[in-house]
Amino acid sequence: MQRGELLMALGLVAGALLLVREALRLPIAWTSAGPGPGFFPFWLAVGVTIVAAVILVRAWRAGRRRDEPFVPPGAWKPLAIVFFPMVAVVALIHYLGIYLGGALYLAGYMRLVGRHRWAQVAVVSVALPLVLFLIFERWFLMPMPKGLALEWFLYGR
Amino acid sequence: MSLLGIFHDLLYGIGVAASPTNLFVAAVGLLLGTAIGVLPGLGGTNGIALLLPLTFRLQPTSAIILLSSVYWGAIFGGAITSILFNIPGEPWSVATTFDGHPLAKQGKPGIALAAAFTSSFIGAFISIVLFTFFAPPLAEVALKFGPPENFAVLLLAFATIAGLEGGDPLKSVLMTLLGLLLGTVGFDIVSGSPRMTFDVVALQSGINFIVIAIGLFGLGEILLTVEEGLRLEGVRARLSFRDVWETWKLFPRYVWTIIRGTALGFWIGVLPGTGATPASFMSYGLARQFSPRGHRFGTGEVEGVVAPETAAHAAGIGALLPMITLGIPGSPTAAVMLAGFFIWGLNPGPLLFREQREFVWGLIGSMYLANVIGVLIVLTMVPAFAAINRIPFGILAPLIVILSSVGAYAANNQVLDLWIMLASGLAGYLFKKLGYPLAPLVVALVLGDMTEQALRQSLIMGQGSPAIFLHRPIALTFMAAALALVALPALRALRRQARGRRGAAPAPAPAPRG
Numbered sequence: 001m002q003r004g005e006l007l008m009a010l011g012l013v014a015g016a017l018l019l020v021r022e023a024l025r026l027p028i029a030w031t032s033a034g035p036g037p038g039f040f041p042f043w044l045a046v047g048v049t050i051v052a053a054v055i056l057v058r059a060w061r062a063g064r065r066r067d068e069p070f071v072p073p074g075a076w077k078p079l080a081i082v083f084f085p086m087v088a089v090v091a092l093i094h095y096l097g098i099y100l101g102g103a104l105y106l107a108g109y110m111r112l113v114g115r116h117r118w119a120q121v122a123v124v125s126v127a128l129p130l131v132l133f134l135i136f137e138r139w140f141l142m143p144m145p146k147g148l149a150l151e152w153f154l155y156g157r
Numbered sequence: 158m159s160l161l162g163i164f165h166d167l168l169y170g171i172g173v174a175a176s177p178t179n180l181f182v183a184a185v186g187l188l189l190g191t192a193i194g195v196l197p198g199l200g201g202t203n204g205i206a207l208l209l210p211l212t213f214r215l216q217p218t219s220a221i222i223l224l225s226s227v228y229w230g231a232i233f234g235g236a237i238t239s240i241l242f243n244i245p246g247e248p249w250s251v252a253t254t255f256d257g258h259p260l261a262k263q264g265k266p267g268i269a270l271a272a273a274f275t276s277s278f279i280g281a282f283i284s285i286v287l288f289t290f291f292a293p294p295l296a297e298v299a300l301k302f303g304p305p306e307n308f309a310v311l312l313l314a315f316a317t318i319a320g321l322e323g324g325d326p327l328k329s330v331l332m333t334l335l336g337l338l339l340g341t342v343g344f345d346i347v348s349g350s351p352r353m354t355f356d357v358v359a360l361q362s363g364i365n366f367i368v369i370a371i372g373l374f375g376l377g378e379i380l381l382t383v384e385e386g387l388r389l390e391g392v393r394a395r396l397s398f399r400d401v402w403e404t405w406k407l408f409p410r411y412v413w414t415i416i417r418g419t420a421l422g423f424w425i426g427v428l429p430g431t432g433a434t435p436a437s438f439m440s441y442g443l444a445r446q447f448s449p450r451g452h453r454f455g456t457g458e459v460e461g462v463v464a465p466e467t468a469a470h471a472a473g474i475g476a477l478l479p480m481i482t483l484g485i486p487g488s489p490t491a492a493v494m495l496a497g498f499f500i501w502g503l504n505p506g507p508l509l510f511r512e513q514r515e516f517v518w519g520l521i522g523s524m525y526l527a528n529v530i531g532v533l534i535v536l537t538m539v540p541a542f543a544a545i546n547r548i549p550f551g552i553l554a555p556l557i558v559i560l561s562s563v564g565a566y567a568a569n570n571q572v573l574d575l576w577i578m579l580a581s582g583l584a585g586y587l588f589k590k591l592g593y594p595l596a597p598l599v600v601a602l603v604l605g606d607m608t609e610q611a612l613r614q615s616l617i618m619g620q621g622s623p624a625i626f627l628h629r630p631i632a633l634t635f636m637a638a639a640l641a642l643v644a645l646p647a648l649r650a651l652r653r654q655a656r657g658r659r660g661a662a663p664a665p666a667p668a669p670r671g
Contacts, residue, residue, distance in 0.1 A: 001591075008591050012331070019338060022353050026345075034617040037345035040609045041353050044338040051331040058327075070590065075384040082383045086376060086558055086582065090575045093562055102559045106552075114551015124552060132563065144563065145572055 002062065004070040009056035016052055019045040081113055097147030099129040160290075167289055170518030174526050179222050179519065182215070183527045186223040187534055190230020195238050201231030203375045205493045206367050207560060209500065210567035217501040218519040224494050225477070225520060226527045229281070232433065232473050233535045236273035236466060241266060249433035249469040252441040256454060256461030263457050267400030271536070272462045275404065276415065278532040280467030283419045284426075284474035285524045292521070296482040296510040304614035305626050309635035311608045314485045315601060316639035326643065328593045336598035339364050340605020347613065359573040366496050366602050367568040372578040373595050374489075375561045377585025379554060401536060404459070411463050414444045418467030425468075426475025426487050433472040433488065440468030474524065481517060482507060484607070489596045492603045 023045050026038030071079065085105060092101030107125035110116045116124075136144050146154065173179065193204035205224050212220035235250035240257035253273060260269035302310070315333045342353045343363025354360040408415075418440040425436040444464035445454040454461045476487030477494075484505030486492035498505045509517050548556075565578040585595060601608075619625030626632050 004587075005591055008587060008593075019353065022355060026350060026352060030621050033347055035613050035621075037348040037350055037352055040612065041338060041341040044334050044341070047334045048331060048338060051327055051334065055327055055331065071384065078383045079380060082379060082554060083583075085555070086579060089555075089558055089562065090579050093566075093575060094572050098559070098562060098566070102562075106555045106559065109555040110551050113554075114549055116549070116551060128556070128559070132559075136563070136567075143570065145566055145575075 001068055001070055002059065005059040006056070009052055009059050012052035013049060013056055016045055016049040020049060085109055085113075093145055093147065095147050097150045098144045099133055100147060100150055102132070103129045163290060163293060166293075166514070166518050167521065169514075170520075170522030171525060172522070173218060173515055173519035174222065174522035179219055179523060180526070182219045182223045183226040183523055184530060184534075186226025187230040187233075187527060187531045190227035190232075191234035191237075191531075191535060191538075192230075193227065194231035194234020194236075201228050201235075202490045202493055203371060203378075203561075204231055205490060205497075206370045206374070207564040209367055209493065209497050210564060212497060213500065217503055217513075218516050220497065220501055221494070221516065221520050222523040222527070224497060225523065226531075228473060228490055228494075229470075229524075229527050229531050232281075232470050233274060233277055233531055235469075236277065236462075237270065237535075240269045240273060240462075249437045249472075250465070251434075252437045252465035253462055253469075255441065255465075256456070256458050259455070259457035260459070260462070265400075265457075267397055268404050268459065269462055271401045271404040272407070272459045273466045274532055274535050275401075275408065276411075276418075276463040276466040277470040278528060279415055280419045280422060280469070280471040281474055281524075281528045284423045284471040285521070285528065287423055288474055288478055288524070289521055292478055292482050293510060295478070296507045302507070302631070303629075304611045304618060305629045305632040306635070308608065308611035308615050309626065309629075309632040309639070310483060310485060311604055311611060313635045313639040313642070314479075314604065315597065316642040324592050324594055328591075329597050330643065332588075332593055332595070332598040333601045336601025337605045337608060339369065339598075340602045341609065346606065346610065357573075359571055362569060362571075364577065364602075365568040365574060366599070367493070368565045368574045368578050369581045369602060370489075370493060370599055371561045371565050372581025373585035373588075373599065375557065376578065376582025377589060377595075379557060380582065380586040381589060383554075407459055408463075411460055414440075414448065414460055414464050415467050417443060417447070418464050419471040422468035422471030423475040426472030427478050433469040433476070436472035437465035437469040441465045477520075480505065481509060481520070486600060486603065489599050492600045496603055 020042065023038045023042035026041075027036030028038040028042040029036055085108070089101060089105040092105055095101070096104065103125045106128060107121050110121045110124060111118070132144070174183070189208070190201065190204060194201065204227050208224065208227060212223060215223065232249070236253050236257065239250040239253040240261050243254050243258040257269045257273060260266070338353075340363075342360055343351065344361060345352050351361045421440050421443070422433070422436040425439070426433065441454075441461065441464045444460060445451045448454070448458075448460055450458055450460065472488070473490075476491045479485040479487045480491045480495055484495065484498075484507075486495045495505055503509065503513060503516065561578065562575055565574050566572070568574060588595060615625055616623065626636060
């Protein structure tokens with residue numbers, strides 16, 4: 001946990017410095033229209049840097065005590081089982097769209113993690129995207145990401 | 158405004174809320190909200206964030222009735238899983254598990270549920286009455302505010318969140334600043350130039366608050382749930398009308414607990430940025446101290462269910478008061494609703510009362526109706542709601558992820574937002590584990606634009622000098638209060654550290670979840 005605290009504070013300081021640099025690309029001083037557009041983000045980023053640095057120093061001074069690990073030993077596997085499919089489904093939605101990608105993700109998850117029977121897998125992973133399609137595209141006329149594959153199939157481009 | 162005028166407006170509002178469309182919308186919202194409250198990993202905040210994109214096509218009045226009904230439903234629903242499964246469906250129902258689940262295990266789930274719903278309803282109803290009579294005068298006062306006062310009020314809001322969160326004050330401050338900073342991404346309103354985008358075109362429209370909220374609250378919460386090991390062992394839900402009657406006969410004994418819980422909940426709810434969670438804990442703690450049976454709390458006392466539930470629902474109502482009158486959300490959930498105001502083309506703030514009479518009074522009227530309908534729904538439908546928890550995790554987890562993706566994409570129609578959602582999910586998990594509170598970041602992100610506007614306008618009014626804040630008594634008072642709220646916990650932490658250095662090693666207190 002202690003190392004996690006250090007790493008997080010370090011990451012926050014580094015990220016905040018990047019944001020300070022980004023804010024400096026705009027005028028931060030007084031302009032004819034009042035404070036410049038960079039004024040507010042600049043001082044916020046400076047504030048984040050200072051607070052994160054204080055947290056960093058404090059965590060450093062607390063030293064490396066023996067404490068509980070960041071993730072409890074038995075929790076790595078269930079975490080991985082949930083997190084990596086989460087990454088995968090966003091990638092799937094990016095390329096295959098929410099209907100196709102969602103169906104694949106649901107089917108894969110139900111079969112591999114939930115160990116459901118194939119019949120159940122088929123029914124749920126077809127029904128859910130279909131319901132979503134009806135709700136969003138039909139009733140609310142809100143286009144959902146269809147992915148490059150389905151776009152080409154539906155609209156030929 | 159005269160008392161008679163308020164009654165007149167209230168009757169008008171109930172009339173608006175009782176129109177067939179709005180009644181239907183309220184019933185749908187209550188059902189959805191209760192379902193969302195029952196689902197682990199989905200709370201009122203995420204439920205409203207997910208549904209917000211669907212309200213684009215509704216009238217603003219119907220839209221706010223839908224969202225607020227979801228909120229009331231989620232507060233009712235949160236108690237169900239706490240009592241039956243010992244899984245708080247919502248952070249504010251954690252305290253309900255202390256006595257609710259033992260009661261259920263003793264074979265009295267019906268009594269625990271009836272007590273939770275009834276006290277929730279009573280807390281809500283008294284709060285709504287308070288709301289009706291306090292909101293208009295507060296709005297009148299707020300109308301006289303200029304940019305410096307607005308900035309000071311916003312500052313007070315941030316300070317309250319940072320100060321009352323209970324965790325590490327430095328981390329609360331950091332999260333507030335970070336939220337404001339995220340809010341500056343995109344076009345600058347005054348100069349029109351893109352800011353903080355790192356030259357990514359898709360970021361020019363800004364980082365949508367919904368995307369971040371779904372990631373932090375939805376996905377982050379799933380990861381935490383998984384890590385703690387998901388156990389879904391429930392008690393079979395039965396609720397007979399005899400149980401309800403038996404419970405109601407107990408209620409006269411709890412008058413003081415109910416009054417205390419409601420007053421506390423309403424007041425904490427009105428304070429910006431706090432909401433139902435701390436209110437429920439404080440009410441439970443006070444009831445344990447004052448009740449003659451306090452020593453038996455934790456073993457299945459009905460009073461231990463009544464105390465947190467009245468406070469949670471009263472706070473839920475109170476949290477909407479500063480949102481409607483001042484444009485400041487009193488809780489993360491209210492913050493999501495506030496984001497909706499902008500989408501529907503409304504400007505939150507004191508002018509709402511004058512210019513959007515139908516919207517404001519329709520919402521107030523719907524609170525009366527929706528809570529009566531809500532308590533009837535939950536009392537009759539407990540077995541059906543409990544069935545949601547029998548959905549196996551192998552289906553529930555991917556379902557939540559897919560619904561989150563739909564909600565995040567619908568906000569802006571950008572696939573990039575899905576990656577931002579994923580990143581904030583991971584960040585939410587890490588932040589929460591390390592005791593960085595999430596609520597300040599979310600509230601600051603929503604209020605960022607308003608804060609910057611108020612600050613810049615104030616500085617222009619003062620010709621570049623921040624001394625303008627010193628010349629305005631109301632603004633100065635608010636700012637002093639804000640400073641005190643931030644400084645007090647920081648001073649306390651310093652003293653603790655100083656004492657700790659002499660004795661044992663200092664240990665920053667872990668922030669409470671939720």
